[in-house]
Amino acid sequence: MLDEEGSTTFDIYLPEDISSGRVEITDNQGNIVRSFPIDSASAGTLSFSWDGTDDSGTRRGAGLYRATLVFTDDKGVERKAETGEYPIEGVRFDDGEALLKIGSRYLSMNEIEEILGEAR
The missing domain is CATH 2.60.40.4070 (Immunoglobulin-like)
Incomplete structure (x- = not known):
């Protein structure tokens, strides 16, 4: 944007x-x-x-x-x-909420639209 x-x-x-x-x-x-x-x-x-x-x-x-x-x-x-196509590189917990490391940011599950299987 x-x-x-x-x-x-x-x-x-x-x-x-x-x-x-x-x-x-x-x-x-x-x-x-x-x-x-x-x-x-x-x-x-x-x-x-x-x-x-x-x-x-x-x-x-x-x-x-x-x-x-x-x-x-x-x-x-x-x-x-x-843009928008990233692997999940890690998970961290912040105040009981799981945050996924995607690209250069940590995102809550509420911000994730779709998780796909591994590309082959």
């Missing part, structure tokens, strides 16, 4: 090491508004910042945007990782 102040940060979980890739930010119609390359990265949660401008430098309006990391795996197949 891009707020009125015009910048945001987001996490994307990378399931494997990559040698290169690109982050694509799309609007709610699926149009790519910003794309930037990334160098090699290790598997895990990667954090990114976006200043709210498109590829031509024009400020985008506040609203919902989707970020996708496009990369080529070690078999040469193009793959994608998106």
Whole structure:
């Protein structure tokens, strides 16, 4: 989500090491508004910042945007990782409530929409 102040940060979980890739930010119609390359990265949660401008430098309006990391795996197949798709990395209890470590945050079960089995 891009707020009125015009910048945001987001996490994307990378399931494997990559040698290169690109982050694509799309609007709610699926149009790519910003794309930037990334160098090699290790598997895990990667954090990114976006200043709210498109590829031509024009400020985008506040609203919902989707970020996708496009990369080529070690078999040469193009793959994608998106915001919102994270493994559960841990559980901690705070005042009797279970909090799940997902991405770079701890979330209560009330904030979780769906838990899926392990990707194969």
